[in-house]
Amino acid sequence: MDIGAQNAAVKVALGRRYHFAASHRLHNPALSEEENWRLYGKCNNPYGHGHNYTVEVLVSGKVDPATGMIANLADLDGFVQSEVLEPFDHKSLNEDVAAFQSTVPTTENLCIEIYRRLKPFPKAKLECVRVQETSNNSFEYAGDHPEGFEG
Amino acid sequence: MVLLTRKIEFAASHRYHNPDFSPEENRRVFGKCNNPHGHGHNYTLEVTVAGEPDPVTGMVLDLKDLKEILEREVMQRMDHRFLNYEVPELAGQIPTCENIALVIWNLLDPQIKQGKLHRVRLYETPDLFADCYRNSANGAKA
Numbered sequence: 001m002d003i004g005a006q007n008a009a010v011k012v013a014l015g016r017r018y019h020f021a022a023s024h025r026l027h028n029p030a031l032s033e034e035e036n037w038r039l040y041g042k043c044n045n046p047y048g049h050g051h052n053y054t055v056e057v058l059v060s061g062k063v064d065p066a067t068g069m070i071a072n073l074a075d076l077d078g079f080v081q082s083e084v085l086e087p088f089d090h091k092s093l094n095e096d097v098a099a100f101q102s103t104v105p106t107t108e109n110l111c112i113e114i115y116r117r118l119k120p121f122p123k124a125k126l127e128c129v130r131v132q133e134t135s136n137n138s139f140e141y142a143g144d145h146p147e148g149f150e151g
Numbered sequence: 152m153v154l155l156t157r158k159i160e161f162a163a164s165h166r167y168h169n170p171d172f173s174p175e176e177n178r179r180v181f182g183k184c185n186n187p188h189g190h191g192h193n194y195t196l197e198v199t200v201a202g203e204p205d206p207v208t209g210m211v212l213d214l215k216d217l218k219e220i221l222e223r224e225v226m227q228r229m230d231h232r233f234l235n236y237e238v239p240e241l242a243g244q245i246p247t248c249e250n251i252a253l254v255i256w257n258l259l260d261p262q263i264k265q266g267k268l269h270r271v272r273l274y275e276t277p278d279l280f281a282d283c284y285r286n287s288a289n290g291a292k293a
Contacts, residue, residue: 010256011286012249017278058282063253066169067180068245073279074182 013060013127014070018080020089023050024105048092054132055084055114059124071123083117107133111141154269155211156199159221161230164191165246189233195274196225198259202266212265224258248273248281256283
């Protein structure tokens with residue numbers, strides 16, 4: 001066996017982390033003020049608050065022998081920049097992102113929204129998006145694939 | 152099934168260059184990674200082995216054995232080396248994170264006799280890594 005060659009028995013994925021800072025407020029207008037406060041606690045603060053988010057993007061595909069790459073990082077970086085970082089970085093998720101006009105911008109929903117935006121990446125298959133809201137909590141979404149990348 | 156992960160770090164240099172490309176094409180595709188004299192990284196390797204703990208030892212595999220395998224197969228081959236010129240398994244290949252991870256997978260897989268190699272994750276920087284998994288066409292976990 002050629003030890004450097006990719007064979008059908010091995011799946012290769014490329015993971016890349018990106019960072020952005022944004023504010024949000026967890027508030028559901030269908031609930032009373034008291035219910036919102038009870039449910040979301042200090043995250044319901046009317047003026048919002050912010051986080052430094054980390055987004056981990058995992059894409060898979062065949063490694064091109066000419067470049068050694070699944071996808072050129074410049075292409076992936078450019079796509080994530082235009083689809084996620086530019087619209088989200090230093091923004092209010094509630095006010096500046098259309099999807100969160102009607103959905104509470106929890107990090108679960110943020111993760112799904114980022115997945116939806118990145119799924120059309122043309123150069124590789126999006127496997128999974130993981131969003132870290134703080135160093136102590138993170139959320140993962142792999143589309144309809146219930147067990148994620150490994151499943 | 153239990154997953155066990157061991158982490159090691161090594162430092163190495165590399166250069167991205169495809170001799171079939173023109174100099175302009177090499178610069179366009181590989182950017183500053185095409186610098187003729189190379190550049191380097193501190194790589195972090197996470198090796199995950201899956202298995203059932205042995206009833207006598209309580210271990211999936213002896214971490215000492217895994218440590219020795221990683222020392223022999225990865226550290227001695229790659230640590231403080233110029234990957235393009237000094238690692239024969241990478242000869243003729245672009246030493247991207249994907250290709251290095253694949254070489255490491257192919258080196259380690261036959262050496263893991265207890266449990267089964269589950270994942271190789273190689274970080275080139277904290278924000279960039281490649282994963283290798285056993286491909287299971289039927290979707291079952293390896």
